[in-house]
Amino acid sequence: MFSLEGITKSIDRWLNSTFHPTLALLLEFLIVGLCAITLFAVLGLVLVLMERKVSAYMQIRRGPNRVGPGGSLQTVADTIKLTMKEGLTPDGADKFLFNLAPFVVLTVAMLVLAPIAFAKGFQLWDINIGVLYISAVSSVSIIGILMAGWASNNKYSLLGAMRSGAQIVSYELSAGLSIISMVVLTGSLQISDIIASQQNGWWIFKGHIPAIIAFVIFIIAVTAETNRAPFDLAEAESELTAGFHTEYSGMKFALFFLAEYVNIFIVCAIGATLFFGGWMPLHIGNWTGFNHIMDYIPSSIWFLGKTFFLIFLIMWFRWTFPRLRIDQLLNLEWKYLFPISMFNLLLITVMAIMGWHF
Amino acid sequence: MLKILNTNHSQLTTHMFEEVATTTEGDLVINVGPQHPSTHGVLHLLITLSGETIKNVEPHLGYIHRSIEKMCESLSYRQFIYVTSRMDYLSSHINNHGCALCVEKGLQIEITPRARVIRVLMDELTRLASHQLWWGAMAMDVGALTPFFHAFREREAINDIMEETCGARLTMNYIVPGGVMFDLHPNFQNRVKEFIRFFKTKIDEYDDLVTGNIIFQSRMKRVGYLSKEDAISYGCTGPTARASGVSCDIRKLYPYEVYGNLKFDEIIETGGDCFSRYLVRMQEMRQSLSIIEQLIDNIPDGEFQTKTKAVLKLPKGEFYSRVETARGEFGVYIISEGGTTPYRIKFRSPGFSNLSALNHMAKGHKIGDLVAIMGTLDLVIPDIDR
Numbered sequence: 001m002f003s004l005e006g007i008t009k010s011i012d013r014w015l016n017s018t019f020h021p022t023l024a025l026l027l028e029f030l031i032v033g034l035c036a037i038t039l040f041a042v043l044g045l046v047l048v049l050m051e052r053k054v055s056a057y058m059q060i061r062r063g064p065n066r067v068g069p070g071g072s073l074q075t076v077a078d079t080i081k082l083t084m085k086e087g088l089t090p091d092g093a094d095k096f097l098f099n100l101a102p103f104v105v106l107t108v109a110m111l112v113l114a115p116i117a118f119a120k121g122f123q124l125w126d127i128n129i130g131v132l133y134i135s136a137v138s139s140v141s142i143i144g145i146l147m148a149g150w151a152s153n154n155k156y157s158l159l160g161a162m163r164s165g166a167q168i169v170s171y172e173l174s175a176g177l178s179i180i181s182m183v184v185l186t187g188s189l190q191i192s193d194i195i196a197s198q199q200n201g202w203w204i205f206k207g208h209i210p211a212i213i214a215f216v217i218f219i220i221a222v223t224a225e226t227n228r229a230p231f232d233l234a235e236a237e238s239e240l241t242a243g244f245h246t247e248y249s250g251m252k253f254a255l256f257f258l259a260e261y262v263n264i265f266i267v268c269a270i271g272a273t274l275f276f277g278g279w280m281p282l283h284i285g286n287w288t289g290f291n292h293i294m295d296y297i298p299s300s301i302w303f304l305g306k307t308f309f310l311i312f313l314i315m316w317f318r319w320t321f322p323r324l325r326i327d328q329l330l331n332l333e334w335k336y337l338f339p340i341s342m343f344n345l346l347l348i349t350v351m352a353i354m355g356w357h358f
Numbered sequence: 359m360l361k362i363l364n365t366n367h368s369q370l371t372t373h374m375f376e377e378v379a380t381t382t383e384g385d386l387v388i389n390v391g392p393q394h395p396s397t398h399g400v401l402h403l404l405i406t407l408s409g410e411t412i413k414n415v416e417p418h419l420g421y422i423h424r425s426i427e428k429m430c431e432s433l434s435y436r437q438f439i440y441v442t443s444r445m446d447y448l449s450s451h452i453n454n455h456g457c458a459l460c461v462e463k464g465l466q467i468e469i470t471p472r473a474r475v476i477r478v479l480m481d482e483l484t485r486l487a488s489h490q491l492w493w494g495a496m497a498m499d500v501g502a503l504t505p506f507f508h509a510f511r512e513r514e515a516i517n518d519i520m521e522e523t524c525g526a527r528l529t530m531n532y533i534v535p536g537g538v539m540f541d542l543h544p545n546f547q548n549r550v551k552e553f554i555r556f557f558k559t560k561i562d563e564y565d566d567l568v569t570g571n572i573i574f575q576s577r578m579k580r581v582g583y584l585s586k587e588d589a590i591s592y593g594c595t596g597p598t599a600r601a602s603g604v605s606c607d608i609r610k611l612y613p614y615e616v617y618g619n620l621k622f623d624e625i626i627e628t629g630g631d632c633f634s635r636y637l638v639r640m641q642e643m644r645q646s647l648s649i650i651e652q653l654i655d656n657i658p659d660g661e662f663q664t665k666t667k668a669v670l671k672l673p674k675g676e677f678y679s680r681v682e683t684a685r686g687e688f689g690v691y692i693i694s695e696g697g698t699t700p701y702r703i704k705f706r707s708p709g710f711s712n713l714s715a716l717n718h719m720a721k722g723h724k725i726g727d728l729v730a731i732m733g734t735l736d737l738v739i740p741d742i743d744r
Contacts, residue, residue, distance in 0.1 A: 059507035155388050159410070159725070229501060230573055238396040238499045239725050320567075322574045323501025325726040326410055 005121025032124055036113060040262055045075045047261040050308075051315055058319045085250035090153060093247065097151035102248065102255035104144030109262040111137045115191050116269050119279050119300035123192065130191040131183055134270060135176050138225075141263070142168045145234065148256070149244040160243025163326055164234030168225055170333040175221035177341040178214040181348040182274040185211070191273060198277035200285070208356070210347045215275045217341050222267035223314055224329070226260065230321035231329060238323075264311055272306035279303040385413065392421045396499050396729045399739030401713075403728075410724045415717045423743040430703040435461050435535060435670040438700070443529035445707065446741035448491060451477075451484040452683040454533040459614060460679040460690040461535040464672035471658040473537035474615045479653050480520075480532060481681075482646040483550070486557070487516040488684035488736075489643050496636070496733035497568050500577050500726075505568055512560055515553050519546065535670060537663030550654050554647060561643055569640065578633035582719040582731035585630055592718065593711035596686025597642060598735055601627045601634035608682040622649050635734040671698055685709055685736055709741040 011031075015024040049064070049072065056063025064071030089095055115130040117123040127133055142165055149161020183189055185207055186197045197203075203211050224231035235243035245256045272278060279299035283291045324332065350356075390396075390403040397403065400421035406414040426445060430438040439457045443450035455477055462469065494509030517527040522543040524532040532539050568574055584594070589602035599606045607624040609617040625641045627634035672694035680689040686708025693702040712735050720728045 055503075059504050060511060061507060155386055232501070236501070236726070238501065238729050241395060319504050321502060322497065322571060322577060323726070324573055325577060325724055327724065328576055
């Protein structure tokens, strides 16, 4: 199996042999930070372009096709435009909070990136409470959104932020419960352990129907958590113009936009890790020949392939479904998803104790 | 704030509502519009919210008032028809038709059978185009963006047909007193037949894409209820009233042109909610298709325009005619002093009356419902303001 482990290990060894260990650690921090920021920019560019192309495909049109080959540089041009725009702060806004909010949202998105394994041996921080860390940190982003809505001094923004608050707090429950059900099967909170446990089959196949139910609930909940249609009530273009970021312009708006797309990537990456084995190739029982061929596909391709498949799924939702109403949204969570995921967790626990899974 | 706004120009609208807005501590007063994605034009709604729940909706009009009725008083009977295309721009043929009918009533001229059939064909094509646009825009209001593009693809085909015959795509000015302005383009029949074949498959696709969707149905059902009595007392017409069980199709009740000889149904639903209004319009599209199918092979030969005098003069008196536009009953009321221009013209536009029921329907619902209700009312703001 191809692996990036060798490269990262050799860089680490070289740095430690050339510099003082403390300096080497600092340099590694720097390299990792730069990598994360670059990844952010690239993800933003790729995902925005992907969204526009997917929507164009669904809406019988071509999408961006002027800037660069096939429109591939369109988002770069958009970013340049946004950086050159004036960042307005409205009169009567709480200036400090207003300007802080986009950074809070973005920083949270960056922090959640840390424990995700992009390929074999390519993980920033393999913390032993990885899953708990992800669910804990990702819920901080709501503070940024509430901050933006409150500080804008705009009624549309306030309504959008309030909707977003109610929505994210509710849907975090079922997202958390479906994550926990996978943790129950694995017996570990560490991301590398979760991936290793799927060596001979992904949990979505090994975990019978309860795992599939958990996956469906997870996808619905994270779609709501990232404020995507059909749960895009916080932005709800036809109702609240742009929701909590109505008053933002220029780069500050771009940061919200970027954070939204990075969040989509992150939740899809978590979904791919928990249910589809992260970078683990597709292995089927005793088919050694087949398993061997699958091993030749690099682990990063496996990870990105699964993640982008889930991202496509979420984009597909957005361009086909109408939006729910706020009370229907909360009903869906509290009356259906939450009880179902509770019961499902119970089933999975029984299954894990009795060892019924493959 | 509300009190100040309630004074001058809004007095025109407030008398229509049974109760005037009262704000209490903690209520949120929000201006929706005049520039807002879902008002589809420059409609200004002053909504009072308690949390997300709507307590009062107060439409403020006049942002696109161009005094068309006053303008018509200085235009001759041939000229004023061009202005009416700009009122309800989505059914300009039908507006022109209503005005031409009224003038012809005054002049007491009979138009040729060919002109009659052409007029009805154009009316129904316009109705289809208008309903298609409504379908796309309404789906966008409830948050589904894709249907809009599908609706526009079909509407484009109709616009191309119109462009060939009338020379215009939006403000046609094609129907004139005495008949129609030009004869049909030689391609007209073939292209319309082609369109019918094409659209028959697409309208089923519309149903697949939106009608059956569970989220869409839950957004539409039991929302914006308008009872039969209320529909009558607010003066609602068109699909809005027919969804509440009021039989009000002018084409059936007071047939004009060749509508009396055609086989089509007046669509009446009894639900009175947004979903009924949606269903009425969807079925009306199929009825329009069947009307076009009945006529397209039976366009009689002959003149497309009867000979009229160069300068039209209506005799002294009052004349009224009405037609069924895509949005409801459109009435034209002309008072003539015997001169070359009308003494006074009054248009009865369907949008104005339908909008007046908005407060009644939206009260107690959420903001998202208000947008859905406005979508199913199919408002065209220049039609309301004139």
